[in-house]
Amino acid sequence: MDVLSNLALGFGVALTLKNLAYCFLGVFLGTLIGVLPGIGPLVTIAMLLPITFGLDPVSSLIMLAGIFYGAQYGGSTTAILVNMPGEVSSAVTAIDGYQMARQGRAGPALATAAMASFVGGILSTLLVAFFGPLVGRWALEFGAAEYFSLMLMGLVFSAVLSHGDLVKALAMVAIGLLLGIVGTDVTSGLPRFSFGIPELLDGVGFTVVAVGLFAVSEIVLNLARNEKVEVFAKDVKNLMPTWADMKAAAMPTLRGTALGSFFGALPGITASVAAFSAYMLEKKLAKDPSRFGHGAIEGVAAPEAANNAAAQTHFIPTLTLGIPASAVMALMLGALTMQGIQPGPQVMTSKPELFWGLVASMFVGNTLLLILNLPLVGLWARLTQVPYRWLFPAILVFACVGNFSLNNSAMDVYLCAGIGVLGYVFAKLDCQPAPLILGYVLGPMLEENLRRALLMSEGSFAVFVTRPISLAFLVVTALILLAMVLPGLRRRRESAVEASAG
Amino acid sequence: MNRRIARAATAALATLAFAIPGLAQAQAGYPDKPVRLIVPFPPGGGTDIISRIVADKLSTTLGWKVVVENKAGAGGTLGLDAAAKSKADGYTLVMAQTANLSIAPSLMSGLPYDPVKNFTPVTLVDAAPLAITVGASSPIKTLADLVAAAKAAPGKLLFASPGNATVAHLAGEYFQKVAGIKYTHVPYKGTSQALPDVISGRAAFFVASLESAMPQVKSGQLRAIAVTSAKRASQWPDVPTVAESGYAGFEAITWFGIAVPAGTPDPIVARLHTEIVKVLAMPEVKERLGGELTTGPAAFAALIKSDHDKWAGVIKEAGIKTK
Incomplete structure (x- = not known):
């Protein structure tokens, strides 16, 4: 088969000693820098970009890609250990991963994250290899109306699933929306909530929100509550997941991979949406959803698989259409341009060794990451036993460095501190940060696509139901809503399940 | 702290080097x-x-x-x-x-x-010139077609740009004025967000930097119908300028x-x-x-x-x- 011979060509390129070395160097550097809290893949690649200028294009792309998914790996390590996500998608991992670490289960959490990422990475790379061009063409079908309906489905889905105080959750979504729309409005070009501060014209960055909300506020909370407890976890229990853990994580990993691969292929959607959807889906499917937020292993496996799967399928629009699906992908295309290669769809045919070499290197790199990370789990897990008085100042320093280095802007550091205070207040009021992040991520995309769809349809709402893909999403949304307003239906179904099980 | 030391050192050096024309010296050694x-x-x-x-x-x-x-x-x-x-x-x-x-x-x-x-x-x-491009399957083949289409349905044609008040957006507005036509501006967050809509034909045409539209034009997903520079772009000698298409003096x-x-x-x-x-x-x-x-x-x-x-x-x- 064609793909197989192409893959053979790719492995021929990726498995040369030189490219193997660059792939290893990439994932190693990525993991290393990604592990520094607050420094995500974007900053890592931006910093290391100049190193690759001296390399040949294939090697440099292999290394950059390695840095990218390596840093994503490292980012979840800090999300789990110190509640400091390096990027949006690991913010989801932080929710349950950090709770696992607090319970002394950092080892299983890290190992689960590593294995889920591996599975997600390998399966979605297969998708890239076999269906890349096909999926790329399909992604073109997504316009403003389709994106809007898809986001609406996501938002409704997660609203239905929220447990606990609904009013508080809605309030947090609203605050997230407000934070998300700070900056220049795409449709009108006018600034909103920027208060005349030029730094706010581009909005409040995700790292700023996540690090402030999760890491900074967590540190303040810890300082405020137990003076006696000196470390996160007194004793680190078994390092590797138990058989029961693995079984609990298996299906979430596969479902996460499927969702991640889907969202990653759409150029208009950030990987965070994939991780969020995977998390929400698991919460919905769980027998006891109340465990989520308190260290549920499914809450680590699903978003990790999803975010790594999305990281690989992000390459589909980038390489088959020449349309970068994220800032990191744009950076990679920039790196190719620096090499004198005109990026775009023609790269696949004109430089097959580049495309297939990269695809093959993703298999190699994901495997290397697993080999690299599993033995390190013990070392990282022990980090949870470092006394607070050492750990906290270090985390704060990294948080500042990470936030500053994104734009070389001190404003981001102040904002992060301010959001940290907000996060502390939220925690005291018993408000969960997850709905806020959801509003922050989905809100602006929802608004932008709604307005664009209406602008393009001259104000006619019919566009959402006349376009088939959009209609399909709306129908599913309606079904979800129906299931919610008819709780009797759900109860009956549950008792039916119990009856058949019994 | 560092700056204070540096400033003190500069002052000391300036005093020491009093005999030498300090400024000229600094420029001769530029950059040190x-x-x-x-x-x-x-x-x-x-x-x-x-x-x-x-x-x-x-x-x-x-x-x-x-x-x-x-x-x-x-x-x-x-x-x-x-x-x-x-x-x-x-x-x-x-x-x-x-x-x-x-x-x-x-x-x-x-x-x-x-x-x-x-x-x-x-x-x-x-x-760098801007390029006016359309999706490969678009019926619009030339700038004259574009103007005719806009005249046939005033305000209906969708003009995609990489963002509000970018040079590309302004060039589109400028052309609207010069050609005496009316279309609807649809701003995106950068070129990559606009491309799917333009390639698939959901937006009628796209104005963006030549460089950013180049990959899609090369691969046949987009068709370039004009460039906005005074002279034709060296990369695309076959693509006419807006100026030579009947709008003399147009340059963006x-x-x-x-x-x-x-x-x-x-x-x-x-x-x-x-x-x-x-x-x-x-x-x-x-x-x-x-x-x-x-x-x-x-x-x-x-x-x-x-x-x-x-x-x-x-x-x-x-x-x-x-x-």
Whole structure:
């Protein structure tokens, strides 16, 4: 088969000693820098970009890609250990991963994250290899109306699933929306909530929100509550997941991979949406959803698989259409341009060794990451036993460095501190940060696509139901809503399940 | 602390070197420390790539240490502002472009710098035309087709741009005015977000920098129907200009140029100009950066002024809201 011979060509390129070395160097550097809290893949690649200028294009792309998914790996390590996500998608991992670490289960959490990422990475790379061009063409079908309906489905889905105080959750979504729309409005070009501060014209960055909300506020909370407890976890229990853990994580990993691969292929959607959807889906499917937020292993496996799967399928629009699906992908295309290669769809045919070499290197790199990370789990897990008085100042320093280095802007550091205070207040009021992040991520995309769809349809709402893909999403949304307003239906179904099980 | 020591040291040196004409000496030895080139956009983008090519050549051929510093945000305004507030000693350069020096003043009321008063232009580095493109399956084959389609259904044709008040958006508005037609502007967050809608034909046509539309045109997903420069682009000799398609005098380009904070000593500005022009003349640089430019500081200053007047008029007439 064609793909197989192409893959053979790719492995021929990726498995040369030189490219193997660059792939290893990439994932190693990525993991290393990604592990520094607050420094995500974007900053890592931006910093290391100049190193690759001296390399040949294939090697440099292999290394950059390695840095990218390596840093994503490292980012979840800090999300789990110190509640400091390096990027949006690991913010989801932080929710349950950090709770696992607090319970002394950092080892299983890290190992689960590593294995889920591996599975997600390998399966979605297969998708890239076999269906890349096909999926790329399909992604073109997504316009403003389709994106809007898809986001609406996501938002409704997660609203239905929220447990606990609904009013508080809605309030947090609203605050997230407000934070998300700070900056220049795409449709009108006018600034909103920027208060005349030029730094706010581009909005409040995700790292700023996540690090402030999760890491900074967590540190303040810890300082405020137990003076006696000196470390996160007194004793680190078994390092590797138990058989029961693995079984609990298996299906979430596969479902996460499927969702991640889907969202990653759409150029208009950030990987965070994939991780969020995977998390929400698991919460919905769980027998006891109340465990989520308190260290549920499914809450680590699903978003990790999803975010790594999305990281690989992000390459589909980038390489088959020449349309970068994220800032990191744009950076990679920039790196190719620096090499004198005109990026775009023609790269696949004109430089097959580049495309297939990269695809093959993703298999190699994901495997290397697993080999690299599993033995390190013990070392990282022990980090949870470092006394607070050492750990906290270090985390704060990294948080500042990470936030500053994104734009070389001190404003981001102040904002992060301010959001940290907000996060502390939220925690005291018993408000969960997850709905806020959801509003922050989905809100602006929802608004932008709604307005664009209406602008393009001259104000006619019919566009959402006349376009088939959009209609399909709306129908599913309606079904979800129906299931919610008819709780009797759900109860009956549950008792039916119990009856058949019994 | 460091700065205080440095200042004390400078003062001491100045006293010691009293007999020598200190300033002239400093210029003769220029540069004796790293020169930073502020890029007001993130790494990996078009401006960054251009900047790195120039910085790299200055470093390798002259042995200067030119450090690219990305200071992105607010459409480049933050980087320009940082440069304007830097010491005018020749050790801070900035890669500015049309948007920062010629458009921002008409668009932002609270612009923290004055493009004319706060900067001394050194040289133009690159100028790029915009391309008007349509999806490959579009019935529109020429600029005349586009105008006819717009006339047949006033206000219905969808014009995609990479963002509000970008040069591409303004060029589209400008053409609307020149051709006496009306279409609807649909802004996106950058080229990559707009491409799927243009390729699939959901938007009728797209105006964006030639460079950013190039991959899709090459692969046959988009068709270029015109370029907005005065002369045809060397990369696409077959694509007509808007001017030669019946709108004589039409020109809309994005240019990039190096400026220094106002007050930088003239000999240093002259030296920078000479060296950068030498770099631009190298064949391998010429291949990457666009073509024949009038590069002198005076020509650059005149371009900033004339583009400012042109875009101010378009912004006013199109009723683009100012910040």
